Amino acid sequence: MTESTMKPPKKTLGPVAWMREHLFSSWYNTLLTLLIGYVLVTSLGPLLSWLFFDANFAGTGPESCTGAGACWVFVSERLNFFIYGFYPDDQQWRVDVMFILLAVAFVPQFIEGFPGRKWLGIFGMTGLPLIGYFLIPGGSFGLEEVPSTKWGGLMLTLILAYIGILASLPIGTLLALGRRSDMPIIRGLCVVFIEVWRAVPLITVLFMASVMLPLFLPEGVNFEKLSRALIGITLWQSAYMAEVIRGGLQAIPRGQYEAADALGLGYWKKMGLVILPQALKLVIPGIVNTFISLFKDTTLVLIIGLFDVLGAVQSTITDPAWQNVASEGYVFVAFCFWVFCFGMSRYSQNLERKLDTGHKT
Amino acid sequence: MGNPMTEQSQTPETVSSPQGVAGDSSPIIKVEGMHKWYGDFHVLRDLNLDVKQGERIVICGPSGSGKSTFIRCINRLEEHQQGKIIVDNVELTDDIRQIDTVRREVGMVFQHFNLFPHLTVLENCCLSPMWVRKIPRKEAEATAMEYLERVKIPDQAHKFPGQLSGGQQQRVAIARALCMKPKIMLFDEPTSALDPEMIKEVLDVMIELAGSGMTMLCVTHEMGFAKTVADRVIFMDAGEIVEEAPPHEFFTNPQEPRTQKFLKQILQH
Numbered sequence: 001m002t003e004s005t006m007k008p009p010k011k012t013l014g015p016v017a018w019m020r021e022h023l024f025s026s027w028y029n030t031l032l033t034l035l036i037g038y039v040l041v042t043s044l045g046p047l048l049s050w051l052f053f054d055a056n057f058a059g060t061g062p063e064s065c066t067g068a069g070a071c072w073v074f075v076s077e078r079l080n081f082f083i084y085g086f087y088p089d090d091q092q093w094r095v096d097v098m099f100i101l102l103a104v105a106f107v108p109q110f111i112e113g114f115p116g117r118k119w120l121g122i123f124g125m126t127g128l129p130l131i132g133y134f135l136i137p138g139g140s141f142g143l144e145e146v147p148s149t150k151w152g153g154l155m156l157t158l159i160l161a162y163i164g165i166l167a168s169l170p171i172g173t174l175l176a177l178g179r180r181s182d183m184p185i186i187r188g189l190c191v192v193f194i195e196v197w198r199a200v201p202l203i204t205v206l207f208m209a210s211v212m213l214p215l216f217l218p219e220g221v222n223f224e225k226l227s228r229a230l231i232g233i234t235l236w237q238s239a240y241m242a243e244v245i246r247g248g249l250q251a252i253p254r255g256q257y258e259a260a261d262a263l264g265l266g267y268w269k270k271m272g273l274v275i276l277p278q279a280l281k282l283v284i285p286g287i288v289n290t291f292i293s294l295f296k297d298t299t300l301v302l303i304i305g306l307f308d309v310l311g312a313v314q315s316t317i318t319d320p321a322w323q324n325v326a327s328e329g330y331v332f333v334a335f336c337f338w339v340f341c342f343g344m345s346r347y348s349q350n351l352e353r354k355l356d357t358g359h360k361t
Numbered sequence: 362m363g364n365p366m367t368e369q370s371q372t373p374e375t376v377s378s379p380q381g382v383a384g385d386s387s388p389i390i391k392v393e394g395m396h397k398w399y400g401d402f403h404v405l406r407d408l409n410l411d412v413k414q415g416e417r418i419v420i421c422g423p424s425g426s427g428k429s430t431f432i433r434c435i436n437r438l439e440e441h442q443q444g445k446i447i448v449d450n451v452e453l454t455d456d457i458r459q460i461d462t463v464r465r466e467v468g469m470v471f472q473h474f475n476l477f478p479h480l481t482v483l484e485n486c487c488l489s490p491m492w493v494r495k496i497p498r499k500e501a502e503a504t505a506m507e508y509l510e511r512v513k514i515p516d517q518a519h520k521f522p523g524q525l526s527g528g529q530q531q532r533v534a535i536a537r538a539l540c541m542k543p544k545i546m547l548f549d550e551p552t553s554a555l556d557p558e559m560i561k562e563v564l565d566v567m568i569e570l571a572g573s574g575m576t577m578l579c580v581t582h583e584m585g586f587a588k589t590v591a592d593r594v595i596f597m598d599a600g601e602i603v604e605e606a607p608p609h610e611f612f613t614n615p616q617e618p619r620t621q622k623f624l625k626q627i628l629q630h
Contacts, residue, residue, distance in 0.1 A: 253475075255471060255473050255475035256475060256477065258438050258471065258475060259469075259471065259475035259476070259477070260477075261436075261438060261464065262436055262438065262464060262467070262468070262469035262471075262538075263464070263488070263489035263493065263537070263538075263541065264461055264464035264465040264489060264493045264541065265488070265489060265492060265493060266457075266461060266493075269492050269493070273488060273492060274477055274488075277479050278477075278478065278479050281479065355479075357478060357479055357521040357523055
């Protein structure tokens with residue numbers, strides 16, 4: 001290899017050149033740059049001073065909020081409720097264990113080359129929910145029982161979203177395969193399922209699950225509101241997921257199906273080893289998009305009386321002891337959601353890069 | 362029906378060419394009065410063909426003559442509606458088990474390679490032996506490397522198909538089919554999607570394979586290949602087998618006017 005010794009002309013390098021090219025390349029770009037700069041400077045200052053400089057971080061009770069800025073004391077005072085809901089104080093370590101396990105399983109997914117990353121991910125999808133199934137409600141292994149009516153806050157949001165995400169992916173995959181099946185009865189059932197669930201707003205589904213489902217169930221069979229909401233969310237989400245995955249299946253060229261057939265791979269091996277790995281990879285952005293919207297949609301459980309993190313915050317900002325703390329509460333909720341949704345988004349980008357084998361079929 | 366699932370090995374070396382085979386040995390592929398329609402369109406009309414073990418057959422004809430459809434019927438990538446296809450003593454019917462049995466014994470090479478882009482070359486070759494034939498990974502990999510050696514690309518084993526040239530991909534596709542140790546190989550225009558300089562490397566592999574006694578059915582426009590390796594050349598037009606002859610006769614003394622016209626067109630240059 002011979003390295004070229006010619007350097008680009010000075011004019012195209014350095015910050016001045018960059019600014020000239022990107023910010024001041026013509027008179028109207030210059031104008032826009034100045035205008036946007038003005039808006040940023042005038043609005044960012046007050047925002048930052050409300051958020052940080054004039055805000056009250058330390059103290060106890062409403063009296064300590066004296067500054068003109070945000071009253072973060074409110075959030076820190078009520079943090080326990082925002083995270084655990086009515087979960088008994090002396091049992092909250094169980095939730096903490098789950099938070100730690102969640103972090104152990106998924107934070108390494110963002111660190112390239114972390115040892116055992118794959119196994120931690122698999123644990124996160126199998127062992128973690130299993131542990132949670134026994135740990136959070138209790139009632140076995142000598143753990144005190146905590147009924148789901150006492151769950152709430154961020155913990156409830158995460159439970160709803162996590163189980164919804166985990167269950168809707170495989171169910172959605174099966175529905176998508178069913179919808180493309182050659183067998184008319186299976187195809188018909190899947191089409192009806194998808195079209196019915198997808199055409200109904202989640203609020204209706206939740207309402208049906210909490211109010212109407214018990215009417216249809218036989219006498220004596222009854223499971224608590226949270227389970228019913230979870231089933232509703234999962235089935236509703238599966239219908240969406242099925243359509244996203246079907247898009248991926250349709251993008252796989254017919255030659256791939258034929259090559260798998262010609263090699264004698266039966267239907268399930270063909271799908272599991274050849275078609276789905278490619279199809280799912282293609283629709284990662286769509287799948288994550290669906291996950292993110294599910295994560296935010298869990299806030300709707302408020303209408304059937306479950307207190308997720310938004311519900312928990314909303315119920316406390318009306319507390320007459322505190323005044324004008326609504327903004328603080330909502331900013332906190334927005335921040336919680338943003339952290340998780342942004343995390344999912346980043347992870348999907350990592351995954352796409354990692355799975356790229358440089359092919360164009 | 363016989364027992365097609367007995368432990369089988371590579372095509373026996375003793376069967377060299379059909380001329381040496383006694384006339385009473387049963388054909389490995391038998392097609393009888395086969396018809397196929399796409400909707401109302403009659404694509405294949407009354408096809409009859411017997412292929413003996415070790416025989417090399419080249420099928421040619423103008424585009425749209427049904428030659429690809431015909432060989433795709435032999436491993437049931439396409440369904441025929443009338444007549445019989447018997448491959449290695451197994452008749453192709455709607456029964457999925459019969460179809461899978463036949464597909465295990467029939468390798469296929471496609472015009473567009475159809476390698477699995479998410480798997481490396483080696484994984485492409487091992488997939489079916491491991492999952493269909495239940496061969497342990499180590500053994501499957503050893504066999505795969507053997508065949509990759511035979512198609513002269515063992516050094517690409519750990520690359521992805523997307524990193525290979527067309528000719529290399531097609532050779533991997535041939536190796537992948539061979540890894541299942543099939544009794545029959547079908548080639549569906551294997552060189553049609555390749556640049557001219559890559560056609561030769563693929564044809565060389567196919568000629569080498571023909572020399573090893575593999576039963577081959579090959580749809581191709583490579584008349585040079587037909588002359589060198591074919592035992593019989595079949596000319597199809599409008600869904601019918603128009604003429605069937607050994608290559609020497611086929612190219613020097615075609616009987617049917619349609620064959621004469623076709624040969625005149627393709628051999629002009």
